[in-house]
Amino acid sequence: MYDVAVIGAGIVGTSIARELSxxxxxxxxxxxxxxxxxxxxxxxxxxxxAGYDAKEGTLKAKFNVLGSEMYEGICKELDVPxxxxxxxxxxxxxxxxxxxxxxxxxxLTNGVRELEIIDKNKVLSLEPNIQDDVxxxxxxxxxxxVSPFELAIALxxxxxxxxxxxxxxxxxxxxxxxxxxxxxxxxxxxxxxxYLVNAAGLFxxxxxxxxxxxxxxxxxxxxxxxxxxxxxxxxxxxTIFQTPTNxxxxxxxSPTVHGNLFVGPNAVEMDRKDDVSTTKEGLDEVLRxxxxxxxxxxxxxxxxxxxxxxxxxxxxxxxxxxxxxxxxNAAGIESPGLTASVxxxxxxVSLLEEQGLRLIKKENFIATRQNTKLFxxxxxxxxxxxxxxxxxxxxxxxxxxxxxxxxxxxxxRRPLGAxxxxxxxxxxxxxxxxxxxxxxxxxxxxxxxxxxxxPLTEVxxxxxxxxxLTGKTK
Ligand SMILES: O=P(O)(O)OC[C@H](O)CO
Numbered sequence: 001m002y003d004v005a006v007i008g009a010g011i012v013g014t015s016i017a018r019e020l021s022x023x024x025x026x027x028x029x030x031x032x033x034x035x036x037x038x039x040x041x042x043x044x045x046x047x048x049x050a051g052y053d054a055k056e057g058t059l060k061a062k063f064n065v066l067g068s069e070m071y072e073g074i075c076k077e078l079d080v081p082x083x084x085x086x087x088x089x090x091x092x093x094x095x096x097x098x099x100x101x102x103x104x105x106x107x108l109t110n111g112v113r114e115l116e117i118i119d120k121n122k123v124l125s126l127e128p129n130i131q132d133d134v135x136x137x138x139x140x141x142x143x144x145x146v147s148p149f150e151l152a153i154a155l156x157x158x159x160x161x162x163x164x165x166x167x168x169x170x171x172x173x174x175x176x177x178x179x180x181x182x183x184x185x186x187x188x189x190x191x192x193x194x195y196l197v198n199a200a201g202l203f204x205x206x207x208x209x210x211x212x213x214x215x216x217x218x219x220x221x222x223x224x225x226x227x228x229x230x231x232x233x234x235x236x237x238x239t240i241f242q243t244p245t246n247x248x249x250x251x252x253x254s255p256t257v258h259g260n261l262f263v264g265p266n267a268v269e270m271d272r273k274d275d276v277s278t279t280k281e282g283l284d285e286v287l288r289x290x291x292x293x294x295x296x297x298x299x300x301x302x303x304x305x306x307x308x309x310x311x312x313x314x315x316x317x318x319x320x321x322x323x324x325x326x327x328x329n330a331a332g333i334e335s336p337g338l339t340a341s342v343x344x345x346x347x348x349v350s351l352l353e354e355q356g357l358r359l360i361k362k363e364n365f366i367a368t369r370q371n372t373k374l375f376x377x378x379x380x381x382x383x384x385x386x387x388x389x390x391x392x393x394x395x396x397x398x399x400x401x402x403x404x405x406x407x408x409x410x411x412x413r414r415p416l417g418a419x420x421x422x423x424x425x426x427x428x429x430x431x432x433x434x435x436x437x438x439x440x441x442x443x444x445x446x447x448x449x450x451x452x453x454x455p456l457t458e459v460x461x462x463x464x465x466x467x468x469l470t471g472k473t474k
Contacts, residue, residue, distance in 0.1 A: 001026075001181065001192040001193065001194065002026045002027060002028045002165075002191065002192065002193040002194070003025040003026045003027060003193065003194055003195060003357065004020055004025055004026075004027045004028075004193055004194070004195045004196070004197065004352065004357070005027075005028050005029075005030060005182065005184055005191055005193035005195075005196050005197070006020070006027065006028070006029045006030070006196075006197040006199055007029075007030050007031075007172055007184075007196070007197065007198055007199060007200045007207055008029075008030075008031060008039075008198070008199035008200040008201050008203075008204070009029050009031035009033070009036045009037070009038075009152070009156060009166065009168070010036075010037055010038075010039050010040060010041040010152060010199065010201045011037065011041045011044075011148060011151065011152045011155075011333075011337070011338055011341045012199040012201070012330050012333050012337065012341045012344060012345075013029055013031070013197070013199035013200075013201075013330075014029070014036060014037070014152045014153075014155035014156040014159065015155055015341045015342050015344065015345035016197055016199055016330060016344075016345045016348050016349065017029045017155070017156065017159040017164045018155045018156075018158050018159040018162075018164075018345065019345035019346055019348070019349050020159070020164065020349060021158070021159040021162035021163060021164045021362075021365070022162070022361060022362060022365050023349075023359045023360055023361060023362060024360045024361075024362050025357075025359075026163075026165075027159075027163070027164045027165070028164070028165045028166075028167060028191060028193070029156070029159070029164060029165070029166045029167065030167045030170050030172055030184065030186060030191060031166065031167065031168050031169075031170060032169070032170060032171040032172065032187075032203075033168065033169070033462075033463055034168055034169045034419060034420060034423075034460065034462065034463050034464060035168065035418075035419065035420065035422070035423045035426075035462070036149070036152050036153050036156045036166075036168075036416065037148065037149040037152035037153060037426070038422075038462065038463065039201045039202060039309075039311075040201050040202060040308060040309055040310060040311050040334075040337075041148050041149055041152050041201075041338070042148070042149050042308070042426070043223075043225070043276070043306050043307060043308030043309070044148040044149075044308055044338055045223075045225075045252065045254065045262070045264070045265065045335070045338075046145055046146055046147055046148050046254075046256060046257070046338070047087070047143070047144075047145060047146075047239055047252070047254065047335075047336075047338070047339070048067075048068055048071045048082070048084075048143065048144035048145065048146055048338070048339045049064055049068065049087075049143065049335070049336040049339045050065075050068055050087060050107065050112050050115070050140035050141075050142045050143045051064040051065035051068055051107065051110045051111070051112045051142075051336070051339075052089075052103045052104065052106050052107025052110060052112050052115060052138065052140060053103065053106075053244060053249060053336065054106075054110065054336060055106070056106055056109045056110060058316075058317045058318075059317050059318040059320055059340075060317055060318055060336060060340065061106075061110045062110075062343075063318065063336075063339075063340035063343040063344050063347070064110070064336040064339050064340050065110050065111045065112060066340075066343035067336075067339040067340045067341065067342045067343035067344075068112075068142055068144070068339050070342045070343055071144060071146065071339070071342060072084065072144070074151075074342050075146060075151065077158075077367055077368050077369070078151070078154035078155065078158055078368070078369045079154065079368070079369060079370050079371040080146065080147065080150050080151045080154045080371070081146070081147055081150065081257040081258070082144060082145070082146045082257065083144060083145050083146075083257050084141075084142065084143070084144040085143065085144060085145055085237055085238050085239060085254075085255065086139065086140060086141045086142075086143050086144075086238045086239070087139075087140045087143030087238055087239040087240070087241060088118075088123065088126070088127065088130075088137040088138065088139055088140075088238050088239070088240055088241065089103060089137055089138040089140075089241040089242070089243060089244075090123070090130065090134050090136075090137050090240060090241065090242055090243075090293055091134070091135050091136045091137060091138075091243065092131075092133055092134060092135060092242075092292075093135065095243075096135070096242075096243045097135060097136055099243040099244075100117060100136065100137065100138040100243065101117065103138050103243075103244075104117055104138055107138075107140070112140065112142065113141075113142055114140070114141035114142055115138065115139070115140055115141075116138075116139045116141075117136060117137070117138055117139070118136060118137050118138075118139045119135075119136050120134055120135055120136060122137075122139075123136065123137045126139075126238065127236050127237070127238060127240065129235050129236055129294050129295045129296055130236070130240065130293060130294060130295070131291075131292065131293060131294065131295055143238070143239055145239065145254060145255065145256060145257050146257060146338070147256070147257050147258070148338050149426045150426065150427075153416070153426065153427060154369055154371065156416055157369050157414065157415055157416055158366070158367075158368075158369040160415050160416050161366050161369060161415065162362065162365055162366055166416055167186070167188060167191070168419075169187075169188075169463075169464055170186045170187055170188045171186060171187040172184055172185070172186050172200070172207065172210075173185045173186060173187065174210060175196070175207065175210040175211060176210070177324070180194065180325075180326065181193070181194060182194070182195075182196045182326070182327070184196070194326065194357075195326045195327065195328075195352050195355070195357050196211070196326065196327040196328075197327070197328050197330060197348060197352070198211065198323065198327065198328070198329045198330065198331060199330045199331075199333075200331070201218075201311045201333075202218055202220055202273045202309060202311045203218070203273065204218055204311065204319070204329065204330075204331030204332065205217050205218040205331070207329075207331075208319075208323050208329055208331060211323040211324045211327055211329075212323065212324050213321070213322075213323020213324060213327075213329060214321070214323070216313055216314055216315050216319050216331070216332065217313070217314045218273075218311050218312065218313060218314075218331070218332060219269055219312045219313075219314055220269070220270045220271075220272065220273045220275075220309045220310070220311070220312070221248075221267055221268065221269050221270070221309065221310040221312045221334070222265075222266075222267070222268040222269075222270050222275070222276075222282075222307055222308075222309055222310075223264060223265025223266060223267060223268075223307065223308045223309070223310060224264055224265055224266050224278050224279070224282040224283055224285075224286050224305065224306070224307050225262050225263065225264030225265055225286065225305060225306055225307070225308065226262065226263045226264060226283060226286055226287060226290075226299075226302045226304075226305045227256075227260055227261075227262050227302065227303055227304045227305070227306070228260055228261040228262065228263070228297070228301045228302055228303065229260065229301045229302075229303050229434055230258075230259045230260050230433075230434075231301065232261055232296070232297075232298070232301045233255055233256070233259040233260050233261045234255070234259075234261075235253070235261055235294060235296055235297070236253055236254070236255065236261070236294055237255060238254075239252055239253075239254035239255075240252055240253045240254065240293050240294060242289070242292065242293060247267040248265075248267045248310075248335065249335065250289065251263065251264060251265065251266060251285075251286055251289030251290055251292075251293075252264070252290075252293075253290045253293055253294045253297070258429065258432070260303075263286055263287060263289070263290035263297060264286045264290075265286070265308060266282050266285045266286050266289070267310075268282065269312075270309075273309065274309075275307075275309075276306070276307040276308075276309065277307060278305045278306065278307050282307075283305050287299060303433070303434050303436055304436050310334045310335065311331075311332060311333060311334055311337075312332065312334045313331065313332025313334065315332060317332070318330075318331070318332050318333055318337070318340070318344070319331040319332040320344060320347065320348065320351075322351065322355070325355065326352075326355050326356070326357075328348050328351045328352060330344055330348050372407070372410040372411070372414065374403065374404075374407050374428060374429075375393050375402070375403075375404045375406060375407055376401070376402040376403070386406065390406050392404065392405040392406040392409055393405070393406035393407070394406075397430055397440045397443045397444065397447070398429070398430035398431060398432075398433060398437075398439070398440040398444075399433075399435070399439055399440070400432070400433020400434045400435050400439075400440075401429045401430065401432055401433045403428050403429060403430040403440070405443075405447060407428045407430070408424055408428060408430055408444060408447050409447065409451060410428075411423075411424055411427035411428045412424070412447070412448065412451045412452070413451070414427070418448075419448075419452065419460070420448070420459070420460040420461060420462050420463075420466075421437070421441060421444055421445065421448065421459065421460070421461050421462070421468055422461055422462040423462075424444050424447075424448065425437070425444075430444055431444065441468070445459045445468055445469065456469055457469050457470055
């Protein structure tokens with residue numbers, strides 16, 4: 001029997017797992033997907049929001065501002081790329097100017113530091129590729145960017161280093177209580193725990209129903225994105241927003257931590273929670289929206305498009321509460337959820353403690369996690385040394401991102417290592433470049449088959465059944 005079971009290994013579940021791993025507890029994370037961060041976390045804007053957007057007094061506002069302040073330190077500890085690039089909310093007319101004034105005041109109330117309203121000249125001096133009809137902007141110097149799935153993987157690895165167990169490809173079918181024990185029936189058998197955390201993302205409403213908590217629904221809200229080649233990654237250096245609407249923060253244009261540029265998302269409510277297809281209309285909307293803010297977005301520079309699904313709660317705010325004794329919901333964590341998750345984690349742990357979970361600090365807690373250095377990022381001396389020991393570092397597999405066989409093998413062999421083509425891609429970027437895996441994918445498949453000791457036909461793109469050589473991958 002575990003002390004705590006966490007359902008969900010997205011950014012919320014992995015943040016909570018890492019926080020729990022500071023204490024002498026037995027903890028298990030149960031995830032239905034085959035990898036960490038395979039739900040809303042994987043297709044996400046990757047923005048660390050400053051905190052002026054969420055309404056005063058909400059959980060979103062509180063945890064956004066707290067999270068934004070914690071981010072740099074956590075990314076340093078876990079060796080995850082993070083960049084405080086700042087953000088602008090553009091105004092194009094008087095209505096927009098009034099709107100950014102409201103956001104400015106809200107930001108001050110929420111406790112956001114270094115906020116400023118700037119005029120057209122300042123906007124264009126900071127970002128020369130903004131459209132000329134801009135009239136001003138809200139400038140948030142504390143806005144930042146991060147790689148959401150790399151952070152979730154790092155949090156999971158660090159939790160795992162500190163003893164947390166991960167059950168991947170394990171779907172929760174039913175949860176109920178016998179006396180004070182949670183009985184969690186899964187696709188891989190029964191798990192028992194004394195405490196339970198619901199961080200099930202898009203499916204957190206179903207888990208809450210099983211726990212008998214006050215009813216809420218998660219409404220899946222699609223967001224389509226276009227990712228641009230690194231050659232145009234410098235069109236803007238800050239994250240560029242328009243004034244938000246009741247559909248969300250609108251379409252943004254932002255660099256990524258790896259030097260690409262993305263435009264998106266739109267916002268379309270859907271019935272299904274698993275439809276990540278992209279549509280021509282959606283991508284046109286995204287490009288039109290981005291071009292409203294920024295000059296020079298050429299569709300020919302798009303290297304891929306994708307859809308993410310927000311876990312939007314029908315309550316209007318994050319649902320962080322106690323559905324039944326000894327359980328905590330961390331649900332409905334839509335934007336600014338990526339930013340907020342690192343601050344939600346200690347709060348969730350404090351709610352467990354209030355219900356009787358004893359927290360005794362581990363003496364040997366390992367606070368830092370080191371990622372494997374990619375060959376491309378090594379110094380000449382490091383390259384020589386690693387090559388003399390391991391010739392696999394001399395074989396380039398992904399030509400776009402210059403990723404070697406040694407890098408890929410090490411991503412597979414790490415704790416909670418890659419088990420699929422997408423798993424490799426998210427850990428070391430093989431397949432993330434201009435050709436989107438056209439060249440390297442067959443080689444990555446060969447390496448996975450060899451390292452996992454499985455036939456080529458069993459290598460998966462991502463989840464169970466997505467056999468990359470024979471099956472449907474989308
Ligand atoms: O449209 P929103 O408000 O869900 O925000 C989406 C943003 O890209 C969040 O980072």
